[in-house]
Amino acid sequence: MAMPQLSHSRRRFMTDTARMACGCAVAGLGLGYVASDARALPADALRPPGALPETDFLSACIRCGLCARDCPFDTLKLADLGEEGPATGTPYFTARKVPCEMCDDIPCVAACPTGALDPALEDIDDARMGTAVLVDQENCLNFHGLRCDVCYRVCPSIDEAISLKASHDERSGHHAIFAPTVHADHCTGCGLCEKSCVLPEAAIKVLPVRLARGEAADHYRRGWEEKEANGAPLVEGLIDLPDRLPGPGTDNLAAPGGFEPTFKLPGGGQ
Amino acid sequence: MSVETHRPVGFEALEEKGWIGSRRFLLLRRASQLLFLALFLTGPLFGLWITKGTLAGSMTFDILPLTDPFVATQSFVAGHWPSATALLGALIVVVAYVLLGGRSYCSWVCPVNPVTDAAHWVHRRLDLPKGWQPKRSTRLWLVGIVLAVSLLTGTIAWEAINPVTIIHRGLVFGLASAWIVAAGVFLFDLFVARRGWCGHICPVGAFYGLIGKVALVRVSAANRDACDNCMDCYAVCPEKQVISPALKGAPGSSPIILAGDCTNCGGFIDVCAQHVFSFTHRFDERIVEPSPQSAPEQSAASKIHKECSQ
Numbered sequence: 179m180a181m182p183q184l185s186h187s188r189r190r191f192m193t194d195t196a197r198m199a200c201g202c203a204v205a206g207l208g209l210g211y212v213a214s215d216a217r218a219l220p221a222d223a224l225r226p227p228g229a230l231p232e233t234d235f236l237s238a239c240i241r242c243g244l245c246a247r248d249c250p251f252d253t254l255k256l257a258d259l260g261e262e263g264p265a266t267g268t269p270y271f272t273a274r275k276v277p278c279e280m281c282d283d284i285p286c287v288a289a290c291p292t293g294a295l296d297p298a299l300e301d302i303d304d305a306r307m308g309t310a311v312l313v314d315q316e317n318c319l320n321f322h323g324l325r326c327d328v329c330y331r332v333c334p335s336i337d338e339a340i341s342l343k344a345s346h347d348e349r350s351g352h353h354a355i356f357a358p359t360v361h362a363d364h365c366t367g368c369g370l371c372e373k374s375c376v377l378p379e380a381a382i383k384v385l386p387v388r389l390a391r392g393e394a395a396d397h398y399r400r401g402w403e404e405k406e407a408n409g410a411p412l413v414e415g416l417i418d419l420p421d422r423l424p425g426p427g428t429d430n431l432a433a434p435g436g437f438e439p440t441f442k443l444p445g446g447g448q
Numbered sequence: 449m450s451v452e453t454h455r456p457v458g459f460e461a462l463e464e465k466g467w468i469g470s471r472r473f474l475l476l477r478r479a480s481q482l483l484f485l486a487l488f489l490t491g492p493l494f495g496l497w498i499t500k501g502t503l504a505g506s507m508t509f510d511i512l513p514l515t516d517p518f519v520a521t522q523s524f525v526a527g528h529w530p531s532a533t534a535l536l537g538a539l540i541v542v543v544a545y546v547l548l549g550g551r552s553y554c555s556w557v558c559p560v561n562p563v564t565d566a567a568h569w570v571h572r573r574l575d576l577p578k579g580w581q582p583k584r585s586t587r588l589w590l591v592g593i594v595l596a597v598s599l600l601t602g603t604i605a606w607e608a609i610n611p612v613t614i615i616h617r618g619l620v621f622g623l624a625s626a627w628i629v630a631a632g633v634f635l636f637d638l639f640v641a642r643r644g645w646c647g648h649i650c651p652v653g654a655f656y657g658l659i660g661k662v663a664l665v666r667v668s669a670a671n672r673d674a675c676d677n678c679m680d681c682y683a684v685c686p687e688k689q690v691i692s693p694a695l696k697g698a699p700g701s702s703p704i705i706l707a708g709d710c711t712n713c714g715g716f717i718d719v720c721a722q723h724v725f726s727f728t729h730r731f732d733e734r735i736v737e738p739s740p741q742s743a744p745e746q747s748a749a750s751k752i753h754k755e756c757s758q
Contacts, residue, residue, distance in 0.1 A: 206593045213597055213605040236603040237526035240519045242505030259614050259625035266608050267617055291505050291513055293531035
């Protein structure tokens with residue numbers, strides 16, 4: 179049986195529609211690829227203070243550049259097209275180049291017309307642009323027993339966001355190591371530490387929070403904290419057995435005054 | 449092909465109105481485009497801050513917020529409710545273009561317009577083929593695609609590649625990509641599709657065109673009875689399809705160009721030696737009655753023109 183002849187106009191309508199649908203699909207896929215590719219924020223690109231989480235930020239930031247204009251330190255840059263960086267036109271800064279000086283009046287947030295930089299951020303100390311991480315202990319001068327301390331000294335939240343944690347320096351045998359230690363609860367991610375690190379490549383870097391931080395499982399409880407909060411052991415009737423510790427005063431009969439290693443290295447080390 | 453089609457476009461207008469008179473709106477448009485760029489540039493160049501930001505969003509004298517309504521719409525579709533400043537800015541822009549004509553943005557403000565106009569000028573000088581001419585509705589489909597992609601990816605999708613804001617941002621903030629993107633648009637219009645970007649593709653213009661459907665300021669072919677069919681208006685108009693309904697409409701039909709596609713560039717007001725067109729508002733449906741003297745009053749140039757064409 180012969181196919182019924184389609185009228186010319188009907189055939190044309192159908193080919194036009196098919197062409198338009200395919201064109202739309204191709205254009206949409208292409209644009210979708212480009213738009214979602216832009217969601218990958220490189221690790222050294224930090225968003226301004228108060229920036230919404232990245233996925234929300236990309237729906238909110240209209241790339242007007244008003245935050246960058248009102249930044250008194252020219253910290254904020256707008257991403258250029260084709261740059262291996264944040265989505266085209268969005269504001270970011272690179273801590274090692276120009277860190278955030280943490281203005282009290284937060285002019286970038288005040289300038290943002292859309293709320294992409296959250297106006298709820300009123301105290302710059304509450305900003306979380308990233309978290310500093312001492313990424314390279316092997317090159318950090320303080321870990322060599324030197325008193326560089328620069329990252330600690332420049333930190334706007336000195337002794338809160340970065341403190342120096344003293345420990346015995348086993349290399350020299352009679353000095354201390356003052357390890358710069360970041361406390362993420364207080365670190366705004368301004369990047370002054372990274373900027374100021376005296377090494378050719380900074381040993382302390384500000385990373386996006388998603389890269390910098392782990393997360394404890396919800397069900398995890400630290401026994402000693404629970405015990406302290408409770409004022410007593412959580413389970414009644416536990417027997418507190420003596421701890422086997424090195425040193426005198428333990429119940430180790432085989433090696434009074436200390437414990438005997440379970441094995442000895444060949445050659446009599448230790 | 450008659451002689452008149454080989455006569456340079458605008459020849460009669462030049463004879464009739466002089467060099468300036470036949471380029472009045474073109475010069476005004478270039479001045480306007482420069483002015484809008486200058487508002488953004490006096491700050492970074494001379495420290496005199498008038499308007500901060502870009503065409504996507506700006507703040508003038510710390511008091512007047514403006515937001516591109518297409519960007520705001522994408523942001524909304526992507527899942528963010530813009531805060532009051534941005535919404536107010538978008539509202540002001542929409543109201544302004546409802547009054548001034550939606551796509552007035554394209555021909556009086558947008559920095560891409562000089563680029564595509566230059567491409568068209570070279571295109572005409574080199575007499576190149578018109579190339580790919582997708583349907584005029586393509587850009588409206590693209591508006592739909594952009595909104596759909598914004599919805600699905602949760603980003604302001606078009607801003608990833610929008611030449612309008614990339615070029616403007618590049619000029620204002622000193623980013624190199626402005627020149628590369630401008631060159632890309634220029635070459636596209638020159639070799640791939642005549643009047644391609646602004647006339648067929650750009651969804652930003654299409655969005656302003658939607659506003660333009662109800663806009664107040666309009667071009668009217670009020671004196672259409674004086675038309676001598678020189679076709680110069682069709683030659684200069686970037687959106688030719690808007691002319692005929694007004695110019696060649698049946699007697700009694702509206703002489704107003706009501707199509708949203710019209711960019712209110714004034715190009716064919718300039719080029720028309722017969723003073724057919726004029727700016728007016730959309731409710732001004734007056735038609736100049738042909739006076740008995742009007743026919744012999746044709747300019748010398750157009751008389752030659754007529755003789756040549758016979």
